[in-house]
Amino acid sequence: MYSVEKIIYECPVEALSGILGKKWVAAIIWEIKDKKMRFGELKRAIEGCSKKMLTQQLDLLIEQGIIINDKRLMNNVVESTYYLSESGLTLLPIMEKMIFWSDKNLICDN
Numbered sequence: 001m002y003s004v005e006k007i008i009y010e011c012p013v014e015a016l017s018g019i020l021g022k023k024w025v026a027a028i029i030w031e032i033k034d035k036k037m038r039f040g041e042l043k044r045a046i047e048g049c050s051k052k053m054l055t056q057q058l059d060l061l062i063e064q065g066i067i068i069n070d071k072r073l074m075n076n077v078v079e080s081t082y083y084l085s086e087s088g089l090t091l092l093p094i095m096e097k098m099i100f101w102s103d104k105n106l107i108c109d110n
Helices: 012-020 025-031 039-045 051-063 091-105
Strands: 002-004 007-009 067-074 077-084
Touching: 002 012, 007 012, 012 025, 025 039, 025 051, 025 091, 039 051, 039 077, 051 067
Parallel strands: none
Antiparallel strands: 002 007, 067 077
């Protein structure tokens, strides 16, 4: 059994889809795939995502062990950076395969 935000899944594919299918989650993961970013940088990079939604999705990804929030005290100010955990990094090839499959098989209206 797999739990994502108090929803219980029996299938691991459904559980992962329950995470990646949430609005902005894939964009967040993709944005920090090869760099650490602060909250404000992420907010500016993901156009259209509200501060509340970004906070909620980051919390979910941290809870699931996909993203790490590294907090450091610098001159009496807490600096917080987000980056992919080892587990999060293993999602990148899966997401790349999803992009490849989608490009080949889905109809895209542009």
